Amino acid sequence: MRHSILLSALLAGLLSLSACGSSTPEDHEDEQGRTRGQHQDGDLQSGEHGEVVKLGPEARRAAKLAIAPAAPGTLRETLQLYGVVRPNAERIRSVTARFPGVVRSVAAKVGDTVRQGQTLATVESNESLQVYPIVSPLGGVVTERATNPGEQAEQASLFTVADLGTVWVELALFPRDRSRVKPGQAVRVQTADGGPVREGKIVFVSPLGASNTQSLTARVLLDNADGFWSPGLYVRGQVTIGESNAALVVPATALQELEGGTSVFVDTAEGFVARPVRVGRSDGLVVEVLQGLAAGDAVVGEGSFVLKAELGKGEAEHDH
Numbered sequence: 001m002r003h004s005i006l007l008s009a010l011l012a013g014l015l016s017l018s019a020c021g022s023s024t025p026e027d028h029e030d031e032q033g034r035t036r037g038q039h040q041d042g043d044l045q046s047g048e049h050g051e052v053v054k055l056g057p058e059a060r061r062a063a064k065l066a067i068a069p070a071a072p073g074t075l076r077e078t079l080q081l082y083g084v085v086r087p088n089a090e091r092i093r094s095v096t097a098r099f100p101g102v103v104r105s106v107a108a109k110v111g112d113t114v115r116q117g118q119t120l121a122t123v124e125s126n127e128s129l130q131v132y133p134i135v136s137p138l139g140g141v142v143t144e145r146a147t148n149p150g151e152q153a154e155q156a157s158l159f160t161v162a163d164l165g166t167v168w169v170e171l172a173l174f175p176r177d178r179s180r181v182k183p184g185q186a187v188r189v190q191t192a193d194g195g196p197v198r199e200g201k202i203v204f205v206s207p208l209g210a211s212n213t214q215s216l217t218a219r220v221l222l223d224n225a226d227g228f229w230s231p232g233l234y235v236r237g238q239v240t241i242g243e244s245n246a247a248l249v250v251p252a253t254a255l256q257e258l259e260g261g262t263s264v265f266v267d268t269a270e271g272f273v274a275r276p277v278r279v280g281r282s283d284g285l286v287v288e289v290l291q292g293l294a295a296g297d298a299v300v301g302e303g304s305f306v307l308k309a310e311l312g313k314g315e316a317e318h319d320h
Contacts, residue, residue, distance in 0.1 A: 262278075
């Protein structure tokens with residue numbers, strides 16, 4: 001009887017140990033504490049340095065990813081100023097009549113785009129009674145019209161035409177920063193609502209201050225061939241007042257916060273790998289990388305948030 005009880009207890013213990021040690025492949029976790037699984041295109045997989053997001057050709061195109069190699073670069077020290085877009089005063093012309101007379105016809109109105117030599121109006125000379133054309137002295141936009149048919153054309157301006165292919169950005173510069181801003185410095189100009197950025201250069205710093213604002217004017221010449229920068233817009237400008245070199249930089253848009261740390265996505269043969277990095281200085285456009293990347297690594301800049309979203313979807317599937 002005693003032997004039978006001991007044998008039963010031994011068998012029960014062995015069965016208990018067997019149950020505790022049993023598992024299925026789905027219960028095993030990888031080194032990062034995440035459950036491994038098989039996924040389709042666009043899902044999460046485990047990679048050598050982190051998680052991997054795989055996108056097929058169509059998904060890559062739809063994501064509009066900007067991929068560029070990590071490389072040495074330049075960081076800018078900038079001074080932020082605010083101002084307004086103005087017409088380039090060197091590209092504005094007032095149009096007057098050559099001889100006094102009666103305006104017989106008007107062919108342009110405010111807002112019209114005109115070419116150099118285009119007829120804006122016709123005038124009948126008081127002396128010769130001959131009708132002659134009033135033409136635009138340059139290509140641009142009619143910004144003022146001060147005549148109508150039947151009126152007398154004298155010495156006053158009939159039209160104002162402005163070539164808006166370039167514009168001025170007039171930035172308010174306070175006296176404490178006057179010594180830091182000089183002609184020739186590069187400026188990144190952006191609309192006040194955080195829109196597109198365009199590069200220009202300081203072309204003039206006024207020696208005279210404005211009593212109402214207690215500021216000087218720093219003028220930027222800005223290309224406006226696409227007509228985006230309309231006079232009157234409020235803008236902000238980042239003036240480059242210093243530069244320093246960095247051994248390795250990536251676009252600021254490449255950085256994503258993952259698992260409480262900073263990572264970038266690197267395009268590899270496996271897919272897009274989330275690579276943890278340690279970063280240093282930043283100028284708002286590029287960021288210095290101190291650890292986690294090598295020169296030449298193909299880093300995703302614009303569009304990296306799409307990969308972060310895919311990563312989040314993959315982890316949510318694991319949780320279920």
